[in-house]
Amino acid sequence: MGNENLAGVAVRDNEVPASRLATLRSRLVLLRGEVKRQRQGYILMAPYFILFFVFTAFPVLMAFGLSFTYFNVLEAPVWIGWDNYANLFVKDEVFLIALKNTLLFAAITGPVSYIACFFLAWLINELSPGIRAVVTLLFYAPSISGNAYLIWQVAFSGDSFGYVNAFLMKWGFILEPVQWLQDPKYMLAIVMLVQLWLSLGTAFLAFIAGLQGLDATLIEAGAIDGIRNRWQELWFITLPSMRPMLMFGAVMQITSSFAVADVATSMVGFPSPQYAGHTIVTHLKDFGSIRFEMGYASAIATVLFVMMLGSNLIVQKLLRKVGD
Known part of the structure; x- marks a missing residue:
């Protein structure tokens, strides 16, 4: 009886990740289909997003990373944490x-x-x-x-x-x-x-x-x-x-x-x-x-x-x- 209960718990534990994986796959399929349907719009917006990422988003992320380092331009950054x-x-x-x-x-x-x-x-x-x-x-x-x-x-x-x-x-x-x-x-x-x-x-x-x-x-x-x-x-x-x-x-x-x-x-x-x-x-x-x-x-x-x-x-x- 105890072995059957353990087996049932194991099956349920395996079912939860499997259901989540199936949900994730279905969402990816829907996303892929939406991208295909709207591909012309994404192509037209691509230059702006590339420029925005290169000249705005990436510098912000890089500044946040450098804020935890000692960096004097001449030498490689040295990690100093919250100093x-x-x-x-x-x-x-x-x-x-x-x-x-x-x-x-x-x-x-x-x-x-x-x-x-x-x-x-x-x-x-x-x-x-x-x-x-x-x-x-x-x-x-x-x-x-x-x-x-x-x-x-x-x-x-x-x-x-x-x-x-x-x-x-x-x-x-x-x-x-x-x-x-x-x-x-x-x-x-x-x-x-x-x-x-x-x-x-x-x-x-x-x-x-x-x-x-x-x-x-x-x-x-x-x-x-x-x-x-x-x-x-x-x-x-x-x-x-x-x-x-x-x-x-x-x-x-x-x-x-x-x-x-x-x-x-x-x-x-x-x-x-x-x-x-x-x-x-x-x-x-x-x-x-x-x-x-x-x-x-x-x-x-x-x-x-x-x-x-x-x-x-x-x-x-x-x-x-x-x-x-």
Whole structure:
């Protein structure tokens, strides 16, 4: 009797892997058939996927692997485990300053620039086509201007000829010029201001395009269903209809707010006094482009990637609630 029970258990144990194997084979057959039916589409998408893997996915995976090594470009990578990450969060005080600055920068400029992009696009969309095109160009121009920082450098110049100092001295707010771009108290705020001025870029155009393509019949149907004012129309019709554009704009604004570097370098120098304008990306450039400590730089890049990814996932969850 005992032998029969053992035999029955053995048979059942053999049946479970066999059933799973059969299910796997059937799924592979279905997948193969689907690929054959859609082969033209896959062939057309193949160049993009190859380029995406070679120049985007593979470098990200390689950076993650190198973050666990000591790699100075001249010698082969040496595996050191979690040492780079331990040094980042325990020993590297400059990185902690850069982390604080980046989080503060992203928490302020990201949401503000995102909301400003949408509401300016919403207001501009109400204008006539000719005026709309001119105003859109005026707001978009700073983001593509090559000398955008020059205006702000002149405005916040540390002598009495700087526009801000001249105005404040003329009206008696200050008695002597303030070194705006050298004083750690003001540097990060000025960099934020310049970044906000430059933030009406791709996301702004995406919102304009989304509003232009909004189906007018939805607004008419909403009026019949009880939409009473423009704010209700915005929340229940416009925003839900623009979820793809809103997601795209959020990704662009989050990326730009976390990856700020050129603005800080151009306005307050590199390195900035007391590292008051130091960000994670400037820290990454320091170790990657100047010191060539590529393993340590890869660890910095991995931390930044995780921060961006986490922020994007949070925004996705928030955007799903729009219009509810």
